[in-house]
Amino acid sequence: MTEILAPRTTRSATAGPPVLGALGLFTVLLGAALPLIDFFIVNVALPTIGHDLAASDAVLELVVAGYGVAYAVLLVLGGRLGDTFGRRRLFLGGMAAFGLTSLACGLAPTAWTLVAARVLQGAASAAMLPQVLATIQSATQGPRRAKAMSLYGATAGLSMVAGQILGGVLVAADLAGTGWRAVFLVNVPVVLVGLFLAARAVPETRSQHPQPVDVPGTVLLGVALVSLLAPLTEGRAAGWPLWTWLSLALFPVAATAFYLVERRSERRGRTPLVPPSLFANIPLRRGLIMVVPFSIGFSGFMFVIAVALQEGVGLSPVRAGLTLVPMAVSFFVASLLGPRLVARWGTRVVTAGGLVQAVGVGVLALTVWGSWPDLGGPQLWPGLMIAGAGQALQLPVLFRVILSEVPAARAGVGSGVMITAQQSALALGVATLGTLFLTLVPGRGMGDALATTLLVQLAAVVLTTGLSLRLPREIA
Template sequence: MASNTEPDIRPDTENPDREGPEHTGEITNPDPKRWLALAVILSAAFMDLLDVTIVNVAIPSIQSQMKAGYSAIQWITAGYALAFAVVLITGGRLGDIYGRKRLFLIGMTGFTIASALCGFAATPGMLIGARVFQGGMAALMVPQVMAIIHVTFPANERGKVMGMFGGIVGSAAVAGPIVGGLLVQWNLAGLHWRPIFLVNLPVGIFGLIVAFRVISESRAPHATKLDLPGVGLSVVGLFMLVFPLMQGRDLDWPLWGWLMMAAAVPVLVGLVFYERAKGRRGASPLVELSLFQFRSFASGILTNLTFATTLGVFFLVWALYMQLGLGWTPLHAGLTGIPFSIGVSAAAGMSVQFLVPKFGRKVVQFGVLLMGGGLVLYIEMAKSLDLSFASWQMALPLLITGIGMGLVVAPIFDLILTDVPLRDAGSASGLLNTSQQLGQAFGIALTALVFFNMMGTHATKAVDDMKPDVTRALVAAGVPANQTDQIFAGFKQCTVDHAQEKDPSDTPASCRPQPGQDPKVGAVLQAQGAKAAQHTMVEGYETTLWFVAGGQFVVFLLMFFLPKNVRAKDARKGAEGTDADGAEDVAPVFAH
């Protein structure tokens, strides 16, 4: 979440809003209001992270209340991540040019307005638009957090501040699902899921008032102009790649979608050539391509992207599985995730402080293998227990998976950046965070292929497995044995058609009651249909987990291209007088 220009300036603490010359070097006269400023910017970071984790729990409620199709569900989550990704580097650069406080206030204002628009959205389209706007505003607000910390706190206080930031990240990961589950289940004023967004309004308004008074303005000492053509090419290219993936299933994978994805390649290649030419002219490109000469960084971008893609698939499908597959309430689902969050938080602290300094790259490689092992254990238990899978039984595989993730997310940025010069650490961290957010967006888009697109196949298997139970229930309802096969065939067709519906709230023609049908038979088919839908969701979840687990093995292999150890940080300290090694300004935000 660092800005893409190394923030090494010293703010004017006597005139915090003065826009005059700024100085490089260590902070010798710390702002007395810096701890209040820290409280504000950390509350903004918490609000951003909380908002993301809350939404995952509320997705089934949003789908039900708004009659949203599967593609809309994907866009509600991926739209935020995609907007965050494509604006992130730009947001950091704008803060360097026009002032971090100014961009923080603009971003926080926009984020608060977007939260209100999300809370009052009347249609899925309005909610998606508000979420994209919210992600873009977060991308203006979030990069300023690390930059403001760096220019506000002296070196001897930054360790304590970063520890507090880590606590905020961990608490948001734990609190998000629980708070989301409570708000949805309480159904305050009959608003159902809407309070998960509206809760940001008082926090945002209060934060803006305090931030205006206590945060000092700062800029990069030699900030350059924004690379607008680079911004345009990156936004267009990424949109052309992601949009067809998100809409393909709903539109039966039209030819124009494939053509758009193919056309995205030359657009992104054109971005590379443009940025390279701009760098040769001595101008300031949006993407610093020279960073890719470092093998550790180039491979790290791909590793980070792949890892985040698997997580993007997992978190969305996990929320659907617990509520639509197992029939749990949002609060039940949120509380079930606590072992996972605890595992991530505990392992993240241990990996950075004790394990990576001693074992280096082996820690993150062990982490992804542990994640994969936890997911395989989860799959086997889900197959064995089926719909009787209880929260306490999930605790062990979730804890193992969380510990594995914690071993990865905290130290991986330090390993990837270890060869990057200090002067480029800000730009490199911006690219890493962008790849992370893009990975999450791609993962959610790929969910259409690995989950939603196979619903019909999973429904067929689920119904076939249920045939003995359905037949016995029909006979018990008075259906002659020689008629059960015919009724079951219709039931199977209905179940498969319903699973393949683009909008899960629609009722296919094959599911409409037959004229003269015995009400008892109708009740049996309705009850068995609900079970079939649950089994279909569970089958889809198990298949998707294999995809995620396999992705961890791919990440494990990619990690062999990372440095074996984090280099001695003292060797990377610059002559400017800063003690940061660049990694200090990097805050991975996998909660997104």
């Protein structure tokens, strides 16, 4: 840790490559936390937003989905633009746009205005977040990079839990009568601090051989992701109209067209948005395959537990959020131990983390079956703490694995692909596990629906644990 917290070295004409120091690392990690917190912070605020803005369930789904879809669709493009125009420049621009769109969300007079502002906020996040990993990849080396990547993974996991906790606290606090609006307005002062620090401490990096934007690839990737994520996130609330089925039918066509266009572009010597050759990188490919089910289970659980604790158990938003504090604490503690464990045991730490998480999710399922509806923090805390520790031993290591052999020149593309996979999976988790849970509630009751959903998540944990056995033992 001492190396990572060393003062930043100023770059000169003869000083060699840029170096990301302590303040710069803190700043980019702050930028990484903001979009992830904002994805989850809305969960516990949705009932209040619906009441205040007279929004239907379908529109409330769009408040979540509009952000997630825009974010996922534009992430790879954000990485490419950072490679070309400078990652620090895109980071500053994305963060400024994130602050402005957060202000627009907080001041939104109607539900549809809020949806539009959330879409723009997702686009701003897509410009900012890929620059974080790309900067770490380009401006750190050796043990310092390993430590920085571990801190990034810990930040990502904590942000997803902290978003839900912070949302409950802010809604309950009703700061200056702002109610749910505080979950967005709180971003504004944080962004101002982040911009000040980034201007002073984040070095500029970019690809040595920038390439023009791949317009056909960008359009086709956008069509593919929208055609998958939009119907899955909006379909249940909208009653599964015809457009949702047509959109799902379009997805494999658009995905195939995207692959063929990218392969042809690369064979002709161009640099496509997502070079197919990137997936010849075995650590990247295997790590991505694991991140998808992990993220689906993580986000699905966070959404379902927020609904169950508020609408099923009757907890207030703040109590529902605070119930997750032990999970955040165990995640934080285990993530601090992760780098030492990886240095000794390599990626077998991921397998161990999966087994620990499986135990935690199993304990949660048994707790729900045995205690519902008299369910609160003391009953859930053991399972939450075990699951949180297991997650912390997986996520930071997977991020390191995925980017371990990506060359610096492709850092923006590699990080964009990784975060796109993660973000798409987060959106899919809310759509799939959330839809399963809400579909089961009318017939089986909320307690059985929650327990069944946890068992489905457990199956995803078992899958990732099995897949972890195929990871390269050592991390570069």
